[in-house]
Amino acid sequence: MNPSLLIRALCLFLLVPSAWASNDSDAADKGFWYLQTSVVTRHFSPDPDHNNHQDLIGLESNDASGFLYGAATFRNSFSQRSYYAYAGKRFESDRYPVYLKVTGGLLQGYKGEYRDKIPLNQLGVAPVIIPSVGAHYGPVATEVVLLGFNAAMLTAGVRF
Numbered sequence: 001m002n003p004s005l006l007i008r009a010l011c012l013f014l015l016v017p018s019a020w021a022s023n024d025s026d027a028a029d030k031g032f033w034y035l036q037t038s039v040v041t042r043h044f045s046p047d048p049d050h051n052n053h054q055d056l057i058g059l060e061s062n063d064a065s066g067f068l069y070g071a072a073t074f075r076n077s078f079s080q081r082s083y084y085a086y087a088g089k090r091f092e093s094d095r096y097p098v099y100l101k102v103t104g105g106l107l108q109g110y111k112g113e114y115r116d117k118i119p120l121n122q123l124g125v126a127p128v129i130i131p132s133v134g135a136h137y138g139p140v141a142t143e144v145v146l147l148g149f150n151a152a153m154l155t156a157g158v159r160f
Contacts, residue, residue, distance in 0.1 A: 031063045034141065036157030038074065043151045051079045054153060058084075062159075066090045068103070077117070077151065082109025084128070097136050101143070104129045118148070 038056035060070025076082040086105025134143035
C-alpha cells in the first residue's frame with residue numbers, strides 16, 4: 001500500500017469519531033473545519049505524462065455564513081508538489097445535504113517545462129478559480145472538483 005495513502009486514511013480515521021460526537025446541526029450553525037483528501041482524478045484528454053494520483057491533503061475553515069478559506073497541497077498533473085491557498089463560498093441546499101462551492105486563490109507548483117500548463121503562471125504563482133459540487137452525510141463529505149477544462153477530481157473528507 002502507498003505510504004502517503006495510508007497516512008491520509010489514518011488521519012481521516014482518527015478524526016471521524018470526534019466529528020460524529022458533535023451535533024451536525026450545531027456544526028452548521030457555528031461553522032466547521034473540513035479535512036479532505038483526493039480519491040481519484042480523471043483527465044479529459046489523457047496523456048502518458050499525466051498523474052491521476054494527486055495525494056491531496058486540504059484543510060479549510062467554513063463559517064456558518066458559507067464563507068470559507070483554506071489551503072491544500074497535492075501533486076499536480078505532472079507529479080510536481082503544488083500548493084493552493086484560497087477563499088470562497090459554499091452554497092448549501094435547504095432541502096438536501098448537497099452544496100455548491102466556488103473557491104479562488106493562488107496556485108504554486110507548476111515549474112520547468114510545465115510552467116505554461118496553467119494560465120497566468122509567468123511568476124510561478126497563478127490565480128485560479130475552482131468550482132465543485134459536494135454532498136455530506138453527518139460529518140463525512142465528498143466533492144467532485146472541476147480542475148479547469150482539464151480534469152475532474154473526487155475527494156472525500158470529514159467535517160469537525
